Amino acid sequence: MQQLVNRIVLCIFIMLGSFSLIVIIKYWSEIDFNFKIPVIDVISLGITIFLAWWVADKIEKGRTEERFEKQLIIDKLNELDSCLKEFKDWIDRNNYFLESLIVGKLTEYRSIASNISDALKENYETISEDYKGNKSLPERLTVLKQLCTLIPRHQQDIEIVLSEGEYYYNSDRVDKIDKLINLIRQEIFQLQLRINKI
Amino acid sequence: MKSNTINIPEVFTRFPGGRYNVGKRDSGEELRECILWPKLQKAISDGEKLTIVLDGGAGYGSSFLDEAFGGLVREHHVDVNTLRDKLKFISVEDPYCVEEIWEYIENAAAGK
Numbered sequence: 001m002q003q004l005v006n007r008i009v010l011c012i013f014i015m016l017g018s019f020s021l022i023v024i025i026k027y028w029s030e031i032d033f034n035f036k037i038p039v040i041d042v043i044s045l046g047i048t049i050f051l052a053w054w055v056a057d058k059i060e061k062g063r064t065e066e067r068f069e070k071q072l073i074i075d076k077l078n079e080l081d082s083c084l085k086e087f088k089d090w091i092d093r094n095n096y097f098l099e100s101l102i103v104g105k106l107t108e109y110r111s112i113a114s115n116i117s118d119a120l121k122e123n124y125e126t127i128s129e130d131y132k133g134n135k136s137l138p139e140r141l142t143v144l145k146q147l148c149t150l151i152p153r154h155q156q157d158i159e160i161v162l163s164e165g166e167y168y169y170n171s172d173r174v175d176k177i178d179k180l181i182n183l184i185r186q187e188i189f190q191l192q193l194r195i196n197k198i
Numbered sequence: 199m200k201s202n203t204i205n206i207p208e209v210f211t212r213f214p215g216g217r218y219n220v221g222k223r224d225s226g227e228e229l230r231e232c233i234l235w236p237k238l239q240k241a242i243s244d245g246e247k248l249t250i251v252l253d254g255g256a257g258y259g260s261s262f263l264d265e266a267f268g269g270l271v272r273e274h275h276v277d278v279n280t281l282r283d284k285l286k287f288i289s290v291e292d293p294y295c296v297e298e299i300w301e302y303i304e305n306a307a308a309g310k
Binding site for chain 1: 213214215260261264265291292301
């Protein structure tokens with residue numbers, strides 16, 4: 001309903017603008033008004049109405065798409081933030097984690113981050129450009145994945161151990177994971193603020 | 199140049215495990231030794247490309263990827279340029295997985 005009202009208002013404004021333009025042109029070229037309506041004027045009016053409607057429709061569609069994309073990115077950022085919060089609580093609460101579960105979760109998060117990154121590249125190039133030289137969200141999640149699942153080849157790292165399909169982290173590793181998750185969540189928050197301002 | 203394909207979830211496992219061949223889990227070492235290295239050798243000798251499909255798996259741990267792909271450089275001394283020429287990855291579900299694999303290959307070449 002709101003969209004229709006917007007479209008009608010835009011249409012009226014464009015028609016008034018077109019009409020004023022015609023009057024000004026007629027006044028300055030000193031052509032007399034007469035009350036006989038030539039066919040060409042009727043056609044011209046029809047074209048003006050059509051163009052006014054079409055332009056209003058285009059503008060409204062553009063605005064709707066922009067709002068939709070913006071909301072979609074913000075929703076994805078919220079989803080990723082909730083996932084990371086849940087993941088952090090899970091890591092803090094437990095001592096060991098099933099390998100397939102932790103890898104699956106981190107893969108899913110990176111996939112969400114990858115979608116966000118693509119949407120930013122497509123719709124907000126300036127924000128996307130800011131990442132050059134810094135780590136992007138998917139890259140940060142790769143680091144998180146490495147922190148949670150990369151076991152050294154030879155020496156057994158005392159911070160992370162994989163035994164019988166389960167990961168064990170000591171408090172130092174949990175601390176590092178917590179810090180990285182906090183950093184990513186802060187970046188998500190900053191990103192949401194920037195997108196909201198646009 | 200012809201191309202052959204390894205679809206990891208189809209020919210190996212949908213639930214990849216850790217780095218080494220210990221325990222029951224499907225490891226990166228097992229993928230490399232049983233499938234990847236023989237197919238890569240054949241691709242090199244036949245002048246073919248080797249396409250590796252990662253989609254369909256439940257996710258790949260960092261140790262698994264490092265051992266499977268970085269291990270080609272460390273254990274079989276394959277040149278990075280040869281790998282760049284021969285390997286093609288398909289990972290629509292998690293595109294950054296491909297970047298991660300190349301990171302491990304580069305690190306292995308750099309002796310990290």
